[in-house]
Amino acid sequence: MKTSDFYYDLPQELIAQTPLDRRDGSRLMVLDKNTGAVKHMHFYDLPSLLRPGDCLVLNDSRVLPARLLGHREPGGGAAEVLLLNDKGDKTWECLVRPGKKMKPGTKLSFGDGLLTAEVTETLEGGNRLVRFHYDGIFLELLEQLGKMPLPPYIKAELQDPERYQTVYSREVGSAAAPTAGLHFTKELLEQIQAMGVSLAYVTLHVGLGTFRPVKEEEITDHEMHSEYCMISKETAETINETRRKGGRVICVGTTSCRTIESWAAEDGTLKESAGWTNIYIYPGYRFKVLDALITNFHLPESTLVMLVSALAGREHILAAYEEAVREKYRFFSFGDAMFIGDQIQKLPED
Structure with missing residues (x-):
């Protein structure tokens, strides 16, 4: 068919x-x-x-409130990370934006430094491995900092x-x-x-x-x-x-x-x-x-x-x-x- x-x-x-x-x-x-x-x-x-x-x-x-909005360090350019798969050892497979500026070694900060991360690898297909650094419980941080990953066809903000x-x-x-x-x-x-x-x-x-x-x-x-x-x-x-x-x-x-x-x-x-x-x-x-x-x-x-x-x-x-x-x-x-x-x-x- x-x-x-x-x-x-x-x-x-x-x-x-x-x-x-x-x-x-x-x-x-x-x-x-x-x-x-x-x-x-x-x-x-x-x-x-x-x-x-x-x-x-x-x-x-x-x-999972898996959409994280933050900035790149140094320089402060905007960065967006969408968590896809937990790979263990505080590392996640992610979608990232802007892709061209998120090369391995790029350091990221979210929530005024409450959560930081580093891009460690570019995968086949363009996804990235991102290793996070934080104190406390990751899921609780996501509840505090993350946004809902709404489907691409929904343009309105979820109240x-x-x-x-x-x-x-x-x-x-x-x-x-x-x-x-x-x-x-x-x-x-x-x-x-x-x-x-x-x-x-x-x-x-x-x-x-x-x-x-x-x-x-x-x-x-x-x-x-x-x-x-x-x-x-x-x-x-x-x-x-x-x-x-x-x-x-x-x-x-x-x-x-x-x-x-x-x-x-x-x-x-x-x-x-x-x-x-x-x-x-x-x-x-x-x-x-x-x-x-x-x-x-x-x-x-x-x-x-x-x-x-x-x-x-x-x-x-x-x-x-x-x-x-x-x-x-x-x-x-x-x-x-x-x-x-x-x-x-x-x-x-x-």
């Missing part, structure tokens, strides 16, 4: 720049993965799509950093939010649990590779980025029990989907697991565990549009996206959501 097979036309004004005041007030498009039928709802209506015995799988990764975190985030390590989970409130999760739906948590630390465009003409020529993910023993047992009893496994976000599909056995069973995954899901893939997916609307020609097309069919997805454009849904990280499953024919009429 061609990358261009997953293109759709999106007006720029539909890219959401800020979150809604109410997390669960976003719109929710319900797509029947078998027929392509669509229904329009709101996210607070989600419980009506769930059944007792279902299991929601949520990614509890928390976004409340917690709005780029899910209400259940706890494992720090992502460079971008698992955005399907941003719609949940604690009250909505309590309501869902009270109706007999299990909640199971996985961790996948989202990398900036999630925004990397597919440049190859053939989708199979694209090299998928790797991300670290974990499944606890408790989560594996919860999901296995759900499937044994005939409940549905409903992933919140493509990150949760990629995590469980990465570690599932051929028969769909899971066990405690951890490691790096570069699973690449596109049409023709057979899902081992996932039955339904809650997700946002994704960038044209992206690997995430390919993933949802594997679940519901490319034609159904593109038709649903075209309707979302007509209906002026809000797109991408702070935008509206989709529920892709088999429930729509059972929904009451408006």
Whole structure:
């Protein structure tokens, strides 16, 4: 299949720049993965799509305030560092700006010297290794000095950093939010649990590779980025029990989907697991565990549009996206959501 097979036309004004005041007030498009039928709802209506015995799988990764603004020493020229991967020994792989002036040996200062660093190596592809120097706990310094690494298509300043975190985030390590989970409130999760739906948590630390465009003409020529993910023993047992009893496994976000599909056995069973995954899901893939997916609307020609097309069919997805454009849904990280499953024919009429 061609990358261009997953293109759709999106007006720029539909890219959401800020979150809604109410997390669960976003719109929710319900797509029947078998027929392509669509229904329009709101996210607070989600419980009506769930059944007792279902299991929601949520990614509890928390976004690192990984964007550091400082200056080069000596001279005081501006410097920006974006943390990507912790390499140990106070050294991180980073994106840096301005690249031409951030050569090995360049010394950096952030927060009036509260945090200092030195560029130690230029990596293939242009990223840098940066070694930091500080007193105290690095994560606490980042909370104090760092900014949220918002996606490149969001130009507005985020007023409340917690709005780029899910209400259940706890494992720090992502460079971008698992955005399907941003719609949940604690009250909505309590309501869902009270109706007999299990909640199971996985961790996948989202990398900036999630925004990397597919440049190859053939989708199979694209090299998928790797991300670290974990499944606890408790989560594996919860999901296995759900499937044994005939409940549905409903992933919140493509990150949760990629995590469980990465570690599932051929028969769909899971066990405690951890490691790096570069699973690449596109049409023709057979899902081992996932039955339904809650997700946002994704960038044209992206690997995430390919993933949802594997679940519901490319034609159904593109038709649903075209309707979302007509209906002026809000797109991408702070935008509206989709529920892709088999429930729509059972929904009451408006």
